[in-house]
Amino acid sequence: MAEPKWDDLRVFLAVARAESLSRGGKALRLDPATVGRRIARLEEALDVTLFMKSPQGYALTQAGERLASRAEVVETTILNAHDDAAGGAEAMTGQIRVGAPDGCANYLLPQVCASICADHPGLEVQIVALPRVLNLSKREADMAITVSPPTAGRLTSQKLADYHLHLMASRDYLAKAPPLNSLEDLKAHKVIGYISDLIFDAELDYLSEIGGPRTNFASNSASVQLNWARVGAGLVIGHDFALPFAPELTRVLPDQFSLKRSFYLVRHADDRNISRLRFFAQELGVRVRHEVSRLEGRT
Structure with missing residues (x-):
C-alpha cells in the first residue's frame, strides 16, 4: 500500500469535514471534479473505500475515520512547522x-x-x-x-x-407603557426573547430566570432582539456591553434583576x-x- 501524499490528505480532510465534494472543493478552491478524482486516486492507492456516498453527502467509512485521525496528526505537524519557520508571535x-x-x-x-x-x-x-x-x-x-x-x-x-445582562427598554417604550416598578409588573408588558426551540445552550435561556414570560417578539439572534427593543417593541434581557451601541435603551429594574454569564x-x-x-x-x-x-x- 502506497504512503499517501499530504496534498491528497489535505483534499481528503476537506471532503471529510464538509461531507461534500463541492463544499470541500470550495474550501480548497478546487472544482468538484478535481476533488472527486483526487479522492478516487487516494482510495485506489490505499486500496480502501474512504467514503460512503448517499444523497445526504459523503460519510466516512471505518477506514476513512482511521485515515482522518492520521491525517489530522500530519496536518498539525505541518502547521506547527509553518509557524515555527514564521517566527511565532513576531x-x-x-x-x-x-x-x-x-x-x-x-x-x-x-x-x-x-x-x-x-x-x-x-x-x-x-x-x-x-x-x-x-x-x-x-x-x-x-x-x-x-x-x-x-x-x-x-x-x-x-x-x-464574565459579562452581565439586564432588562432593557427604549425610553420611548417606557414613556408609553404601563408602570414598571417590580418584576411582577412584567405581565403587563411586551417581552422580547429567544425562540424557545432554537436555544442551543441553556445559558441563553435568560427569560426562565424571571419565570419564563410569554414572548411577543422572538428571534434566535441577540442583535435582532436588541434592535427590536431599540425601536420600542418591548423589554429585552440584553448584554450590558451592547448598551453603548444602543443609546435609545436604558436598564430597567437593575437593582431587582441582573445576570452574569x-x-x-x-x-x-x-x-x-x-x-x-x-x-x-x-x-x-x-x-x-x-x-x-x-x-x-x-x-
Whole structure:
C-alpha cells in the first residue's frame, strides 16, 4: 500500500469535514471534479473505500475515520512547522477563523480583532457569527467563543471573561407603557426573547430566570432582539456591553434583576502547540476582557 501524499490528505480532510465534494472543493478552491478524482486516486492507492456516498453527502467509512485521525496528526505537524519557520508571535500571519454567538460577534469581536490585526498586519481574521456552536472537529473554525465550556470531544477551553445582562427598554417604550416598578409588573408588558426551540445552550435561556414570560417578539439572534427593543417593541434581557451601541435603551429594574454569564474560548486539542493560534488566543483573551470591562463601564 502506497504512503499517501499530504496534498491528497489535505483534499481528503476537506471532503471529510464538509461531507461534500463541492463544499470541500470550495474550501480548497478546487472544482468538484478535481476533488472527486483526487479522492478516487487516494482510495485506489490505499486500496480502501474512504467514503460512503448517499444523497445526504459523503460519510466516512471505518477506514476513512482511521485515515482522518492520521491525517489530522500530519496536518498539525505541518502547521506547527509553518509557524515555527514564521517566527511565532513576531510573525503572526495567515488566516484565522473565529466562531462566536452573534452578540459577541457584533459588539465585541470587530474592534478586538481589528486591534490585533493592527499590531499584526499579516493576519486575516474571519468572524463567523452563528446562532449555534461551531463544529471545530470539522474545522468550521480555528477556535470558537461559547457561553459554556465543552463537555465532549477533543477540545480545550479557557475562560475569557464574565459579562452581565439586564432588562432593557427604549425610553420611548417606557414613556408609553404601563408602570414598571417590580418584576411582577412584567405581565403587563411586551417581552422580547429567544425562540424557545432554537436555544442551543441553556445559558441563553435568560427569560426562565424571571419565570419564563410569554414572548411577543422572538428571534434566535441577540442583535435582532436588541434592535427590536431599540425601536420600542418591548423589554429585552440584553448584554450590558451592547448598551453603548444602543443609546435609545436604558436598564430597567437593575437593582431587582441582573445576570452574569461567561465567555469561553474553545480550541481543538491538537492545535495547542500551533504557535500562531496560541499567540492569537492569548491576545484575544486579554483584549476581550478589557473590551467587556470598558463597554460595561467598569474601566
